[in-house]
Amino acid sequence: MAQELERPEVLGDFQNDIYAGGQAPPYPIDWRQLEAAALEALSPEAAGYLAGGAGGEETVRANREAFDRWRIVPRMLRGVGTRDLRTQVLGTEMPAPVMVGPVGVQQILHDDAELATAAAAGSLGVPYVHSTAASASIEDVAAANGAGPRWFQLYYPTDRELAVSFVSRAAAAGYTAVVVTLDTLVLGWRPRDLARAYLPFLQGIGLANYISDPVFRSRLGGAEGMRPTVERWIEVFANPDLSWEDIAWLGERTELPMVLKGICSADDARHAADCGAAGVIVSNHGGRQLDGAVAALDALPEVVAAVPARLPVLFDSGIRTGADAIKALALGAQAVLLGRPAMWGLALGGEEGVRHVLRSFLAELDNALAMAGYRSPRELSAQSVVPRP
Amino acid sequence: MAQELERPEVLGDFQNDIYAGGQAPPYPIDWRQLEAAALEALSPEAAGYLAGGAGGEETVRANREAFDRWRIVPRMLRGVGTRDLRTQVLGTEMPAPVMVGPVGVQQILHDDAELATAAAAGSLGVPYVHSTAASASIEDVAAANGAGPRWFQLYYPTDRELAVSFVSRAAAAGYTAVVVTLDTLVLGWRPRDLARAYLPFLQGIGLANYISDPVFRSRLGGAEGMRPTVERWIEVFANPDLSWEDIAWLGERTELPMVLKGICSADDARHAADCGAAGVIVSNHGGRQLDGAVAALDALPEVVAAVPARLPVLFDSGIRTGADAIKALALGAQAVLLGRPAMWGLALGGEEGVRHVLRSFLAELDNALAMAGYRSPRELSAQSVVPRP
């Protein structure tokens, strides 16, 4: 409907394609319906794993409620016909301030798993963040991702050399940043999974990066089969005594900019800056780690205020609509990461499903930005939003 | 039930007619039931179009919640037996500070479409605002509206001459003001419609004002049939680069007072005043354009404070009951516009249905005003309401 919908290339044509084609899209557009359809399509185990949060799932709820406490002030007649959502974060170009956040064991959602997600993201130029706990290897995901931008997420293992190996492989395979997740040194307490005794890693799912790693394999001492692999994985997966010094140590051993994920306080934001981080991600792991935690969006402003201006602050945990993204960007995020929404697409339609979700999200964000009166995410500021009275 | 219910003429007899007649009214009185009945009566496509909002529909919800944060302080024994709700806005007389807001493509709701709505409004003297995107032409609606007051709503096209043509036709057909909608330079992201690939304009519905326009037809270059018409319509419908200068330009080319619709901030209110607007409408398009936007009622006080006293401020987006109208009037609106409620009436009973809704609304407003202790909407002020604790 109208010319502005035809540009920019990646963003503008989605709505037009649907209406002009007169063909109902194969997957839902509304995020609540998308979620419902995806969970319905999955096994109870996989649905529980994907949807579940920690404890009483208060953090999951808090993440969403926080968005409702901010309202966008739409501004009129600001010449929004030519919009440019392109963003650069730590040298990574992206068509809009949106990335696919790291999610592990995608194999439980769709047979094509991370390869589908990476391919979909790559086809749109949307950065894909590959999880350490993935069901496809760093190299295979890079191949599927093609020319698309990609970052590597690290669960910092107890074995420092393995960390270095992961990061080196990522650099070699064209990943341009490393995201170190800080909030999962202990696995979250997840009643939905506990009630089903369901932890896919223990069945050998989600260990592709480990199995394909020479350092990891050398530590197996020649043992074969799933059991010793899983046992060794349990030993190395996470180090609850990981320290800021470990972070700095790794930073000195890679050229990749290092982004610290899971920052929810000004103090930790300062720690991150002090130990060489190139950026931070405000996140509470989508409510999957600490129940009762501060909503990620509520923590965003103080983190933005605490880090030096040179450090980009990214955001995840609760983003579902373009309006959500605008709020996070207005509160200081440089870009947002989508977790569960991309996975709903994967569950429903593999690569096509992920592409549907990403195209839909980008188009909605573009549309919302225009409606709010902005030509670029860079124009957003704290004045773009007001607290709900 | 009591004499005051029999006056003033238009307003007071509704309640009495029902009770004294002892006949249940043919359509619901409660707005939630009215909405439910209307949506039930419509096709899923039309129901989705009518009820739907942008994105996650947070703005739709916010609009309603905002009313609940204000409470009317009823005052006793203030001599409310003789009430006079008559109001004049920009020279237009109305029996109460209530208008029928602009809604397009009413054909999807009822075969009689805008002609029914305009006739119902006209029969009560309630101003009807005719939408550019209507399924009946400026002239046909004027005929149906008869002696009733009417305004014309403009979606400012990319073709300035077409804008002038629309406005000139409106002036010639007895419309006494032009409402320029600012918040729809891009079509809102509406999941309910996207999920059904449903945009009636692309089927040629809602183009009556264009098809009947000599400027629009001249631009078709002799092409015939729906397809070239729709294609041309897509080109001209909206200009995302529309500017305040465009507004001023149009203002210089019409004698009609120009009212700008979609103002949600003090800054834009000042812009409106500066570029020659004769009034503004605080509105977020009923939540159909920008998801996550500020509730219209929350934006009202600052707009009222920002515009010069000579400029009337009108209000739409969320008005459902007489109490809602009193709150908006107390916060500074000169009149309120009804959108969806009138359409529920149309969907259920054509002209009769719209009249039912309008009579019901006016009677409820009259009743509420009396109960609050006022004889006239002019007596309402910020002291008439208090925030909920």
Add this chain to the structure above:
Amino acid sequence: MAQELERPEVLGDFQNDIYAGGQAPPYPIDWRQLEAAALEALSPEAAGYLAGGAGGEETVRANREAFDRWRIVPRMLRGVGTRDLRTQVLGTEMPAPVMVGPVGVQQILHDDAELATAAAAGSLGVPYVHSTAASASIEDVAAANGAGPRWFQLYYPTDRELAVSFVSRAAAAGYTAVVVTLDTLVLGWRPRDLARAYLPFLQGIGLANYISDPVFRSRLGGAEGMRPTVERWIEVFANPDLSWEDIAWLGERTELPMVLKGICSADDARHAADCGAAGVIVSNHGGRQLDGAVAALDALPEVVAAVPARLPVLFDSGIRTGADAIKALALGAQAVLLGRPAMWGLALGGEEGVRHVLRSFLAELDNALAMAGYRSPRELSAQSVVPRP
């Protein structure tokens, strides 16, 4: 379960009777269940009339929500074994600060109507407030009420002599105060009743006080039958131009203390005091008159602060539990009035049902008072409650 439950006589034995008897009570104890059972037992018309509120029923909801914003601070070990809930308001003794509020047309709820309610209240010594719009006459209700304390509620008619007649009859029949309702000069907009064209008065129900009145009858000019009676009633029922002077005028013509009901603002509280009122009732008519109005409890503190200390402030609109009563008393009410709860009892069991509700309420209040650490309602103060954070 213990000795204190056996005193004082009226209050303490309810809980003990049930537990020791081992017999489930014939009517629900929980107010939500009581309401549901009563509405289930009634015709849709009567249920709608009883449960319904004005407009969107926002005031009904607001009344309840207001209680949840206050919390009682329980105090320990304050010697609550001997409690005395007896209260005196304007010379009327009552076993606890609880009255049965005025409710009209009880005939639609139970054949025994006001006679049952008055009898139940009288049997417990709880003051009964008889409505002008009742289905039993002043004198018949007095007889049913027996030695019980009773007040008369006045809908001040357009015919001043009729007002004087009502009040004189009340004084003669042992009513010890007159409650003048200020908030019903126009009948509330009640969608549930409008949707059924249901207004019992127009069927001649609820006119007993009028029919039995010599002044009213003299004005009929000899006409007979329901139709002229109803027509005359419509003429006299309410005067929307009633003034503070009319109130003062009536006050000078009766020895009964005059209590003004429907006060929701400090200004009107001062007006009340100035025109000779002996007390006021903070009330919004249970949400049946002005939709969107301030919650009655939210208005209570400012009314208490505005009236001279000699004027008792009573409270109705939303009281359902003993905790509610304690909050209203702590905020300055001298007593509370029960409306709908008593009617639920009436609907379910006539006189027995009302007695059940009153005994239950008094016992719960006694229990709650003890638990909060008070021996008497007089000990309650603003320090007894805190706002919810």
Add this chain to the structure above:
Amino acid sequence: MAQELERPEVLGDFQNDIYAGGQAPPYPIDWRQLEAAALEALSPEAAGYLAGGAGGEETVRANREAFDRWRIVPRMLRGVGTRDLRTQVLGTEMPAPVMVGPVGVQQILHDDAELATAAAAGSLGVPYVHSTAASASIEDVAAANGAGPRWFQLYYPTDRELAVSFVSRAAAAGYTAVVVTLDTLVLGWRPRDLARAYLPFLQGIGLANYISDPVFRSRLGGAEGMRPTVERWIEVFANPDLSWEDIAWLGERTELPMVLKGICSADDARHAADCGAAGVIVSNHGGRQLDGAVAALDALPEVVAAVPARLPVLFDSGIRTGADAIKALALGAQAVLLGRPAMWGLALGGEEGVRHVLRSFLAELDNALAMAGYRSPRELSAQSVVPRP
């Protein structure tokens, strides 16, 4: 899933056992499901008794809502691999700051009643607080509890000598503190029980401590059978005129530290300290006593501020998850008591069920503490949480 889950012994292996075992646990993990399953398994009478609260159950709801107003700020990389949740309160060692709160008449939930609960608690070293109103005697519970730590809860009877006897028996049987409940001098108004005329004590259930007591028996004067026992019990159970002096009097007659339960205000906290209490428990009896009362968590900070630092403040009323416990501990509690959750376990699986609940709760708390960035509950402070915006 990882090594830290294997320590400390009592706490860390729960999650690992489930996942590694690949066997779904026999009882729910999520507390809402646990509650639902337990209530489903019980008779309506027992379910009503267990789940019910006072009056409109506003306090029950308030208790839960209060937790949602606080949010934990997770801190990263603080070396949480070696955690030590061990706590000492008044000389009682416990593996974590968690106790099983006093609950009476457990016989209605499971045949093994208090013996099962005490055994489960004892097997984990979690302190068990034995209720005066229990269905097993002080001595039998001590035997079942074995080497586990235990406290005795006292409903201070009207017969002071009986109080001394209870406390002496408790001391002799290895109970190391006495918890005097202050908030039950009158039995709460509980609609669910009243509606069923269900009070188990009157059927002789829950009188084990009395029946086994020499002082109580001596007062029976040789009467035999349930009826005189119950009648005497009614006489002695509670003294609504209990005073701070009575508390001090008892304190002088026992070596056991005395903890006062039911404190919800700073003033009462000071009274407690003044009359010799060794500690206090902030509690509103899980919402079972005073309806409409302040949420226990809302009262916690002021009580902590009011008592001398030497007095430990414990907390119950609403704790359901590890996150809840962390919030209470951060706001100043030394430990929390679990009431209903342990009973849900008892109802579902006797001793095994209780152990499941306790192991699950301790493991979740350990997990949450690690995730929040703390090695010990002692590290928690008011800085660990923030109010919800």
